[in-house]
Amino acid sequence: MDHLTKLEEMLDQANGKFREGKYEEASNILEKIIDLDSNFGKAYNHLGWMYDTKFKEFDKAETLYKLCLEKSPMYPAVYYNYAVLLSSLGRYDDLKTHLDLAITIPGVSKSSIYNEYGIMYEQQGKLDLAIDNYKKCGLHSLDQKTVDRAKQGIERCKSKQYFL
Known part of the structure; x- marks a missing residue:
């Protein structure tokens, strides 16, 4: 061996x-x-x-x-x-830099990284950017649970926009 x-x-x-x-x-x-x-x-x-x-x-x-x-x-x-x-x-500057690199690495799930962008932007209250990334998450996935989770993220952000 x-x-x-x-x-x-x-x-x-x-x-x-x-x-x-x-x-x-x-x-x-x-x-x-x-x-x-x-x-x-x-x-x-x-x-x-x-x-x-x-x-x-x-x-x-x-x-x-x-x-x-x-x-x-x-x-x-x-x-x-x-x-x-x-x-x-909550280290969003470091996270953004890391995600920007991660999305370029072969083999890294683009869907997962776009979901992480969505979460990051949602936590920062940047709801339009979060929605855009949840959409990318859904579009890059072949897994129905991931697509459903992306839809939930979009709906959650749209609900939150009511408060702005």
Whole structure:
């Protein structure tokens, strides 16, 4: 078994531990991957996601996401995960810069990124821009649930416009 295949198998093991709710075990596997190969960016993304969503250690999560972006800039998952973190922290200038990059990366879901633009603009009260991006989200998706979510975002923004 070659080196990369071994790392990918270990990453799959860590994902299994995540699904089982065994976060410490998952973290240990990911740390071991990084010890074996500090340039395997996917491990940083997965650790970042864990620190972000499970431990709420946002500074640590951001550091790990940035390491993934540095080591594996073509890994699509980190673009979405880091966008969600920046959005939840209300760091809209950083988020806009990040989304502008993410939309250009092959393999990154355009629909997901347009949804994140929509959320960002909606949170800022820029409802026309939010609606435009929710429309793009729907147009770029082949998944009916995503299309329905985009419609809900548009309707929600139109409702909010009543208050302006």
